Amino acid sequence: MPRLRSVSFLAALALLALPAGAGAHAERTAYFPDHRLGSVPEIRTDGGTARVVCKADSAQRIAAMPAGPARDRSQALLGACRYEHIQEAVDAAASGDRILLLPGVYREEPSRAAPDDDPACKDLVERLPGGWTALTYEGQRACPQAQNLVAILGDGPDADRRCDEKCQLQIEGTGRRQDVLIEGDRRKLNVIRADRADGIVLHNFTVEASDFNNIYVLETNGFRLSGIETRWSREYGVLTFTSDNGVYEDIEAFGHGDSGIYPGSGPEGHCKRYGILIQRVNSYNNTLGYSGTAGNGIHVRDSSFHHNVTGIATDSLFPGHPGMPQDCAKWENNQIHSNNLDLYDREHDRMCKKPYLQRPLEYVCPAILVPIGTGLLIQGGNGNITRNNRIYNNRRFGIRLAWTPAILRGVKDLRKQYDTSHENVFTGNFMGLPPTGDPQPNGLDVWWDEQGRGNCWSENVAPPQRGLRSSPGTLPRCPGSRTVRPGNIPKALSVATCATFDPVKNADPPGCTWTVPPSRPR
Amino acid sequence: MRRLYAAIAVVAAIAALGACGGDGDVGAAGKLTWTGDPVVEQPRLLPRDRLVSGRVTNTSLRPVEVSADDVRLEDADGRTVPGVAIFSDTWAKPIIASERRQQLPREELQRIGKLARIEPGAEVPLTVAWRGRDGERAPVRVVYGVGWLPLPGGPPVVVEE
Numbered sequence: 105m106p107r108l109r110s111v112s113f114l115a116a117l118a119l120l121a122l123p124a125g126a127g128a129h130a131e132r133t134a135y136f137p138d139h140r141l142g143s144v145p146e147i148r149t150d151g152g153t154a155r156v157v158c159k160a161d162s163a164q165r166i167a168a169m170p171a172g173p174a175r176d177r178s179q180a181l182l183g184a185c186r187y188e189h190i191q192e193a194v195d196a197a198a199s200g201d202r203i204l205l206l207p208g209v210y211r212e213e214p215s216r217a218a219p220d221d222d223p224a225c226k227d228l229v230e231r232l233p234g235g236w237t238a239l240t241y242e243g244q245r246a247c248p249q250a251q252n253l254v255a256i257l258g259d260g261p262d263a264d265r266r267c268d269e270k271c272q273l274q275i276e277g278t279g280r281r282q283d284v285l286i287e288g289d290r291r292k293l294n295v296i297r298a299d300r301a302d303g304i305v306l307h308n309f310t311v312e313a314s315d316f317n318n319i320y321v322l323e324t325n326g327f328r329l330s331g332i333e334t335r336w337s338r339e340y341g342v343l344t345f346t347s348d349n350g351v352y353e354d355i356e357a358f359g360h361g362d363s364g365i366y367p368g369s370g371p372e373g374h375c376k377r378y379g380i381l382i383q384r385v386n387s388y389n390n391t392l393g394y395s396g397t398a399g400n401g402i403h404v405r406d407s408s409f410h411h412n413v414t415g416i417a418t419d420s421l422f423p424g425h426p427g428m429p430q431d432c433a434k435w436e437n438n439q440i441h442s443n444n445l446d447l448y449d450r451e452h453d454r455m456c457k458k459p460y461l462q463r464p465l466e467y468v469c470p471a472i473l474v475p476i477g478t479g480l481l482i483q484g485g486n487g488n489i490t491r492n493n494r495i496y497n498n499r500r501f502g503i504r505l506a507w508t509p510a511i512l513r514g515v516k517d518l519r520k521q522y523d524t525s526h527e528n529v530f531t532g533n534f535m536g537l538p539p540t541g542d543p544q545p546n547g548l549d550v551w552w553d554e555q556g557r558g559n560c561w562s563e564n565v566a567p568p569q570r571g572l573r574s575s576p577g578t579l580p581r582c583p584g585s586r587t588v589r590p591g592n593i594p595k596a597l598s599v600a601t602c603a604t605f606d607p608v609k610n611a612d613p614p615g616c617t618w619t620v621p622p623s624r625p626r
Numbered sequence: 627m628r629r630l631y632a633a634i635a636v637v638a639a640i641a642a643l644g645a646c647g648g649d650g651d652v653g654a655a656g657k658l659t660w661t662g663d664p665v666v667e668q669p670r671l672l673p674r675d676r677l678v679s680g681r682v683t684n685t686s687l688r689p690v691e692v693s694a695d696d697v698r699l700e701d702a703d704g705r706t707v708p709g710v711a712i713f714s715d716t717w718a719k720p721i722i723a724s725e726r727r728q729q730l731p732r733e734e735l736q737r738i739g740k741l742a743r744i745e746p747g748a749e750v751p752l753t754v755a756w757r758g759r760d761g762e763r764a765p766v767r768v769v770y771g772v773g774w775l776p777l778p779g780g781p782p783v784v785v786e787e
Contacts, residue, residue, distance in 0.1 A: 235731030421718065423737070483717070500787065512718045514737060551787060575786060597679040598667055598785045599717040600753040603738060604694075604710040613710055615677040615755030617669045617787060 130236040134323055134346040135265060136426060137302070139371060139379055142325030142349040145303045148274055152200035155193040158185035159208030166207055169279060178206050178278045190254045190275065190286065191215055199271040205309060207283035216289045218249030225250060232424070233514075241265075244299055251293040253314075254286070258301035258324070265300060265323060272303035272326075281308055281333055288313035290338065290461060294320045302326045312336045313465055317343045325349055335359045336465050341390070345369050346426055348379040348401075357387040361471040363395035364388070364412070369425045371401035375432040375487045378403035385409075391447060391470040392417055393440075398425040399433050408439040414474040415443040415498065420484030420524050423514035429524045430485040435493055440479040441538065442497045448476065448619035453611040473605035475500050475618040477547060484508025484524035492532045494539060495546065499622040502535050502546035507555040507591055522588060527558035529582060535566045543567035545625045550574035555591030560584030657686040657773055661749050668782035672757070676764070678777055679715050679753040684744040691743045692770045693735075699756055699765035700774070707765040709756030714739030 159165075163182055169175040181204060187193040189212050193203045228243030239250065241259060248255035256275075258267035275296075277284030286309055288295040293316040298304045303326040310333040311318045318334045321327050321344040333356045334341035341357040343366040344350060350367075357364030364387030371379025378401050385407040387393035393409030396402060399418040409415035420429040446452075447470040456469035463469065474481065477500030482488055484507060495502040505528055510520045536545035549572050550561065560582035566572040572579075576592075602616035612619055664680025684690045697711035718738045735741035742750045754768055754777075768775045 234733040234737075506717075509716065512716075512737065548787070594665065594667060594783055594785050596716045597665060597677065597753065598669055598787075600679060600712055600714050600739075600751075601677060601710050601755040603714060603718045604712050610710060613755070614708075614757040615667075615669065615672070615675045615710070615753075617671045620671050622671075 130232070130238045131345070132230045132238045132240050133232070134369065134426060136346050136372060137266070137323060137325035137348055139325065139348040141266070142302055144349050144351050145272060145305050145326050145328050147276070147305055147307055147328065147330060148202060152202050153198065154184070154202050154204055155187060155197060156181050156184045156204045156206065157187040157190055157193050157210070158182065158206040159188065159210070162206040162208045165283060166279070169207065169283065174279045174283070181206060181278060189214060191249070194254060194256055194270065194273070197270060197273055199269060199273070202274040202276070205275065205277045205284045207279040209285045209287055211287050211289070212253040215249040215253040216292065220250055222247040222250050234423070241299065252297040253288060253292050253294070254296045256298045256301040256304060258299065267300050267302035267325070270301060273301065274305040274307065276305070276307040277309035281331055282310055284309035286311045288315070288318065290465065291315055293317065296320065297322070298324055298327065300324060305330070307331050310335070314338065316340065319343070321345070321347050321350070323347060327351070328353070330354055334364070337361070338460055339471050340366050342366065343368065344380065350380040352380070352382040353384050355385045357385065358389040359466060359468050360390040361469050362390070363392040364390040365394050367396045367399050367402045369398045369400070369427045370396060372427050373401035373432060377401060378432070378434060382407060388412060389445065389468065391468070391472060392474060393443070396430070396433065397422050398427040398430050400427045400431050402433045404433065404438060405436045406438065410439065410442045411445055412443045413445045413447055413470065413476050414478040414481055415440040416479070417474060417481040417483065418485050418488065419482070420508045421512055428513055429510070432487045433485070434489040434491070435480070436491045438493045439539070440493055440495045440498070441544070443479055444477045444497070444499045444621065446476055446621045448473070448611065453607070456607045469607065473602055473618055475504070476620070477501065477622040478504055479546065480504070482506070482525060482528060485528065486524055487527045490530045490533060494534045494537060496534070496536050496538050497544035498546045499625055500547045501551040502549040503530060504551045505559060506553040506596070525556045525559065530561045531563050531582065533564045535564055535572055536570065537565060537567060543570070545570055547622050547625045548573050548575055550579060552576065552579065553591050553595045554589055557586065557588045558584040657684065658682040658690060658744070658770060658775060659685050660775060664778055666778055666780065666782040667785045670784050670786050674758040675755060676758070676782055677753060677755040679751065681749045682744070682752045682775065683749040684746050687746050689743055689745050690772070691741070694740045696771050697754065698769045699754060700767050700769055701763040702766050703763070705763070707756050707762060709754055709765065711752065711754045711768070712739040713742040713750050713752055715751035715753055
């Protein structure tokens with residue numbers, strides 16, 4: 105432990121009154137399910153009752169589709185349509201049912217009309233540390249449309265926090281992905297909420313325009329999110345939290361003010377088990393392509409995070425996220441490139457001062473400040489593996505690794521302040537090298553605050569004429585240092601005022617370089 | 627003799643609580659001093675910007691509570707120099723997205739460094755920053771309401787990213 109920090113920093117910690125934390129966006133206290141009691145569901149073509157949902161113009165939309173299996177299937181199902189709204193079908197469904205959405209735009213008007221502040225659930229709130237309140241699960245059951253256009257609430261009125269009554273549901277579009285649009289109203293927090301909805305499958309549709317999450321999966325044991333296009337949420341495209349046995353696959357995510365996908369508070373496998381698989385995701389034109397506070401036990405492969413402000417971030421920055429500190433994500437065979445999107449320029453500064461509903465839906469305003477030009481950012485994390493990825497054309501950093509003191513997430517225990525960032529391994533990555541064509545260098549391939557134990561870089565490949573560029577100039581080869589390195593204090597200090605970012609009052613904080621778009625590296 | 631000792635004790639107590647010394651307290655409500663020498667940095671990408679970061683200790687007998695938004699930078703003539711302050715020495719992120727933040731709870735403000743309550747004898751990190759403008763003098767002090775701290779001069783450490 106570095107002496108300078110130990111004497112003054114820890115003394116300060118002893119006397120600072122920082123509380124334990126609140127839930128992210130005022131969510132109730134959440135718990136991990138027992139992964140042994142669940143499994144990843146498959147996409148089914150039969151089983152359960154098929155409940156068909158359609159709109160008044162579904163027939164015309166089907167007729168206009170190109171010939172093929174999707175049109176044939178949709179046509180065959182038209183006569184079986186019994187529901188106009190998805191929530192109706194969910195309400196009628198029993199465990200194991202399949203809810204089939206025929207081509208159309210689903211606005212869920214009855215849900216839109218439901219009050220956000222329903223008196224029926226005003227007392228069904230949890231008072232959280234820090235002064236926040238959040239609806240309890242019982243509050244969600246009492247007022248399912250207060251926050252959600254479509255709510256799948258799987259747990260019955262018992263104390264076990266497990267799915268009892270709407271388990272193993274499958275909601276799928278029957279046309280092509282773009283033929284079924286589930287459209288938020290930019291006011292309800294979530295378009296689709298799956299809460300303790302074990303075994304949920306969401307498949308083959310487009311979703312847009314939530315105020316918070318387009319798709320939100322909470323405390324759910326077993327989920328598959330497949331073949332989905334998510335776009336233009338004010339914050340998150342797909343967000344999962346304290347959920348396990350899950351798959352995100354074939355997802356296209358763009359235009360989100362925070363993250364395209366967000367696997368937060370992930371499975372606590374501690375590097376022996378990766379409980380959520382993310383594959384074939386294409387996430388671009390977001391502030392963050394991927395973000396995961398306490399994004400533990402996530403395996404990400406064969407995906408592309410590009411043209412965001414920052415491609416991928418994982419962190420231990422916030423209170424109220426079970427599973428802290430972050431550990432054991434694995435990123436393999438991904439393309440993390442061209443993350444140089446500038447959402448902090450003067451035009452965005454001007455537009456993003458307008459109230460959200462006065463901005464065009466498609467206009468992306470950053471919900472947070474992250475460094476322009478960054479491929480992969482680990483801000484307090486342990487045991488992460490970054491292997492065989494193509495990381496190129498990120499004009500600031502290809503990879504950024506830094507420590508986060510535990511006090512920032514409300515942990516006052518002096519023994520835990522240096523519980524990150526350790527044992528992060530970076531091997532076999534192609535830095536500045538796209539799959540084909542000429543090199544496209546990163547600004548720096550690696551920026552590290554030089555803190556931690558066991559962080560190491562081996563067998564990474566860079567263009568021979570340039571070599572791997574890093575700060576510090578020499579990186580430890582694997583297995584890395586067995587002792588905790590103290591870190592480079594000026595490096596850590598240099599980003600402190602980035603925390604003062606405010607899109608209305610302080611869009612360009614003095615001293616913060618993150619809003620400066622880096623120039624093209626040579 | 628007892629009265630003399632009592633009088634001395636009263637004077638000593640007043641001296642401890644009062645605004646004495648070169649750091650220029652303007653009141654009796656609290657006193658912060660730098661703990662050691664603060665670091666002065668200039669990001670290479672922002673040549674006009676300066677950051678000053680260090681730790682401040684409450685050397686008085688009363689708690690000092692300061693909102694970062696109330697911290698001002700002043701030049702030698704007492705004019706305000708636009709800048710920012712945060713009670714942190716690293717990057718912290720609010721839990722609520724920027725544009726949703728009407729009023730954060732007190733505890734959240736403390737966590738992210740927007741508010742500091744410093745008990746007697748305790749210390750906290752403090753970082754201030756400003757962007758130099760033509761015709762504007764550099765700040766020489768940080769004013770935190772009930773007192774001020776001097777800002778160090780001298781060349782900054784240029785920090786590469």
